[in-house]
Every structure is written in C-alpha cells, then in structure tokens.
Amino acid sequence: MLTPRSRAARAPSWTLTLPDGTTFAVTGTTVIGRRPTPPAPRTDATPLALPDPQKMLSKTHALIEVEADAIWVTDLDSTNGTDIISGDGTASTIAPRERCRVLSGQTVSFGELPVRVDKP
Numbered sequence: 001m002l003t004p005r006s007r008a009a010r011a012p013s014w015t016l017t018l019p020d021g022t023t024f025a026v027t028g029t030t031v032i033g034r035r036p037t038p039p040a041p042r043t044d045a046t047p048l049a050l051p052d053p054q055k056m057l058s059k060t061h062a063l064i065e066v067e068a069d070a071i072w073v074t075d076l077d078s079t080n081g082t083d084i085i086s087g088d089g090t091a092s093t094i095a096p097r098e099r100c101r102v103l104s105g106q107t108v109s110f111g112e113l114p115v116r117v118d119k120p
C-alpha cells in the first residue's frame with residue numbers, strides 16, 4: 001500500500017493559471033467546466049469547477065490527463081470549443097473527443113477562458 005507521501009511523489013503536478021492569476025494544481029485526471037461531472041468511462045476524474053462569469057464554459061467542458069512531461073486535453077463536446085494557443089499566438093482547435101498534448105507554457109482556451117498550463 002502506498003503512503004500519501006509516496007503517492008504524491010509519483011503523481012506529476014501541473015498548474016492551471018487563470019487570467020486573474022488564480023492557480024489550480026492538477027495531479028491526476030481532472031474534468032473541468034462550470035459544474036463538471038466525470039464522463040463515462042472516466043468516472044475516476046476529479047471535478048474542477050472554474051469561475052466563468054461570462055458563461056463561456058460548458059457545464060462539463062474538457063478532460064485533463066496528467067503525464068510527467070505534458071498534459072493531454074480532450075474536449076468533451078463543449079458548446080464553445082477548446083483551443084491550444086502556441087507561443088506565437090497561433091490557435092489550434094481541438095476536435096470534439098480528440099485527445100491533444102499540451103506542453104508546459106502553452107495556453108488552452110476553454111471557450112473564451114484562456115488558461116496557462118505550467119509544470120512547476
């Protein structure tokens with residue numbers, strides 16, 4: 001059996017930073033949205049409700065899966081889409097249910113909500 005300390009050491013940690021500077025640590029499979037619920041078959045995903053006063057996020061918008069050198073984002077048929085923004089500002093739209101790799105320092109736009117992704 002793993003102790004909490006050894007489990008934390010194995011789980012890579014990433015941060016999601018909102019435009020206002022609010023950060024969220026992500027260490028495992030996470031589902032984000034206004035009021036997210038884990039999708040089947042990923043019922044083990046941790047829900048993370050992001051503040052969205054403009055209502056651009058879907059209730060359950062995207063799935064995030066953590067790996068050591070990158071995270072993977074899957075758009076869950078969101079209404080306003082998900083884009084990966086490269087360092088030069090070029091946006092690439094993620095097709096619904098497509099799993100896309102995101103590197104540290106890139107920005108993911110969930111609807112109109114830009115979220116910077118970093119590996120501390």
